[in-house]
Amino acid sequence: MKRQFSTFAIAIMMAATAPAVALGRDIKGVVLGENNTPLDFVNVVLYCDSTYVAGGITDATGSFIVSTDATCDLSAKISFVGYQNYMVDVPSDGNMGVITLLPSAVQLGEVVVKSSRPATIMKGNALVTNVDGSSLALAGTANDVLVRIPMVVDNGGTLEVFGKGAPAIYVNGRKVNDLQELSQLNSRDIKNVEVITNPGAAYAADVKSVIRIRTKPPKGDGWSGTLRTDNGFQHYFRTGNSLDLKYRTRGLEIFANYGWWYGDNRFDRLNDMTTTAATGRYNQSVRTIGNESYNDMTGKLGFSWLINDRHSVGAYYQNSRNCHTTDGSIPSEVWHNESLLDSYTSDVHNKSTALPRHYANFYYNGSVGKLGIDFNADYLWYKSRELTFNAETAVHGDDRDVTTQTVNRNRMFAEKLVFSYPLWHGGIEVGEEYTDSRNTNLFITNLSGIGDADNRVDESNMAAFVEIGQQIGRFSIGVGLRYEHVKFDYYESGQHRDEQSKTYDNLFPSLNVATQVGSVRMGLNYSGKTIRPGYGQLDGTVSYINRLTYETGNPYLKPTKMQTVEYMAQWRRFFAQLSYSYFKDGVYHETEPYGSDGNATLIKTANLPHRHYFQAFIGGNFQLGVWQPKVNAGMMKQWLTLPVNGEPTRMNTPIFMLQWQNAIHLPLDIWLNVDAQFMTRGWDNNTWMSNTPWYVNAKLYKGFFKDAFSVTLEAKDLFDSAKRDFNLYSDAVQIMQKNYSPGRSVMLTLQYRFNATRDRYRGTGAGNTEKSRF
Incomplete structure (x- = not known):
C-alpha cells in the first residue's frame, strides 16, 4: 500500500x-x-x-x-x-x-461587385442585427430602430418581442429602467442589436426575452452633445425634448442628460359587459371618453472613469417627475333581461403624480489576470399618489360623488457580482444577485361597501448562477443553472398575513447548443423559468371604476412556471425560429358577478391550471438597388379550454402577423421608409382578439452638414387602422371592448449633434427584474 x-x-x-x-x-x-x-x-x-x-x-x-x-x-x-x-x-x-x-x-469592366454581410445573423441563442452602416442608422432614436428589428413588434406603442411580451433591454450591458432613455439614444451611435428569445441562467428567472443594444466605439476628448426636439400631433399637440451633454478627458467622462415630454392623449372606447347572475342577465354599455395630459421630466448626472484597459468605475444619479391629469365622461346604460334599468353619466377627474423618483447606480468593471469582475449596486425609491373624483348622475337611481385616493411607496436595494474566467475551450461565469424591496399601498375611499386598505409587501431575493460555454469541434455548447431563494411577506394594516406570505426555493436550468452545417447556422435552446406576479396583480384592494365595475388583484396568486424549447436557424439572408412553451399557473384576468345582488362586475387576476403555447417566426432582408425591403411573418397558437356560461370553450385559434418594411435611398441623399404590419384575429389566454388591426407608417429623413443636423418628418398609422379590439371571456361575465381612440399621428423632428461620441458607462445594473415589477 x-x-x-x-x-x-x-x-x-x-x-x-x-x-x-x-x-x-x-x-x-x-x-x-x-x-x-x-x-x-x-x-x-x-x-x-x-x-x-x-x-x-x-x-x-x-x-x-x-x-x-x-x-x-x-x-x-x-x-x-x-x-x-x-x-x-x-x-x-x-x-x-x-x-x-x-x-x-x-x-x-467598369462594374465593381462587392459581397455584403446579412443584416441579421445568428450568434448562439441570439439574433444580431447590424445597425451601423445600414439604413437603420438613420432611423432616429433607439425606439425607431427597435421597431424595425426582426422579432420586435410595436403593440399599441409598447415594444414587445414576438410571443414573449415586454423584454429586458440593455445598452452596453447596463439595464434600461426608464424606457424614455431609448428616445435619447441616437440611432447613429448604435452598432448592433441582439434579440434573445430564450435567456439563460445569467438573467433573472422571470425574464422571458432580452434586447441588448451595443453602441459604437468612442471617439476623441472634449465636449460632445445631442439636442433633439420632436413636435407633432396625435389629435392633440405633443412635444418631446432631450439634451445629452458629455465631457471627456483621457479616461474620465462626465455626463448629464435632461428630458421633457409634454402633451395630451385622446381616448375613446366602448365596453359592453354581459353578466349572468342568479337574478337573470345584466347588460352594461359603458363608453369612456376623455383626454389625458402629461408633463414628465427626467434628469441624470454621472461619471465613468476608465482607469486603464483593465479597470473601470462609474456612478450616476437620476431623478424623475411624472404628472398626469385625466378628465372625461362615462355615459352608461344598464339592462336587465332586455329591460332598461338605468342610465347614468359619470364625470371623472383623475390626477396622478410620481415625485420624486430617486435612482442611483454604481459599477466596477475590471480584470485581474484572466479573471473578469463585474459589480453593480442599485438603489431605487419613489412615491406616487393618485386622486380620482367621480360625479355620477343617474336618470332613475341616486346621484352620488365617489372619491378615491391611492398612495404608493416603493424602495429597492440590489447588488450583482459576476466573475468570468477562461475554461478549457471556452469560459465560465459565476455570479450572485441580491435584491431587497418594499412596496406599500394605502387606499382611501368614501364609498361604503368597499372600505379602505393599507397593505405592504416585503420581498428579498437571493440568487446564484453559473454558466459554462464550450466550443467542441463545430458545436458551441452552453449550460447554465440558477438558484433563487425568495422570501415574500404580506402585511395588512401592519399585521403579517401568514397565508399570503410565501417562501420559494427554485433551480432554473438552461441549455443551448449551436452549430453550422454548410451555410446554415442553427441552435437548440432550453430554459426553465418562473414569472412572479407584479405588485399590482397581488394587491387585494378593490378599486372603483364605476357603480357596476370594480377591479382587484389577488394576494393568493401563485408564480407561473414555464418550460421552453426553442429552435433557431439562419441561412444567408433568411432566419427562422420555432418555440414551444408549457405554462403552469399562468396569470390571467377573469371576471365574476359582484355585489349583494350580483349585477356588478369584478375584474380580478387568477391562475390558469396550465397552457400549451407554440410560436413560429420567419424573416428575410434583401437589397435591390436603392430599395432595401424586409419581410417578416409570425404565428402564435395556444391550446386552452375554459368554461364560458357553464360550457367548455376551446380557445385555440392562432394569431398570424405579417410585416413589410422598406427603406429607399432617394436622390439628394434623402431616405424614405414605408413600413406596414397586419395581424389576424385569434386567442391570447382567455381574450379573443376580435379585429384585424393593420398600419402603414412613412418617414422622410434628410441630413445636413455631414449629418450634424437632421430633419425627419414621420406619419404613423396613416389610415387610422391600428386599433385593437378584444372580447374577454370568463364563466359568468363577458366583456367586449371597442377602441375608437385616434391612432394617426404626424411628427417633425429636428436634431443637432456635435462631436458625437459613445457613452463609456459600463454599468449593467442589479435588481432589474424587481424594477420592472414596480
Missing part, C-alpha cells in the same frame, strides 16, 4: 509540473477591417495539416481565443463575409497579434 501511495503521489506531481502544451494552449489574436475597425463574428478555424481542429469567433473588440490540445503545427483560416479569406501559420506561443482583413471585390 505504501508503494502504491508513493506511485500515486509521483503521478500527481508529474501532472502538476507537466508542460502547458500537454494541457492545451490558447490561440489568440485581434481581427481588424477597414480603417482599423474591430470586426466581430469573424470565423477563426484551426487546422492541423488539412484536418479541422477547433474554431471560434471574434467578440465586439475583434478579439478571439480558441483553445486546443493539438501539439502539431497549426494553421488558421480567418474568414468573414465581405472580406478576403486570410490563411496564416500559428506561432508556437499561440499569439497571432493583429490581423487586418481586406475587403473582397471582383472587377468586371
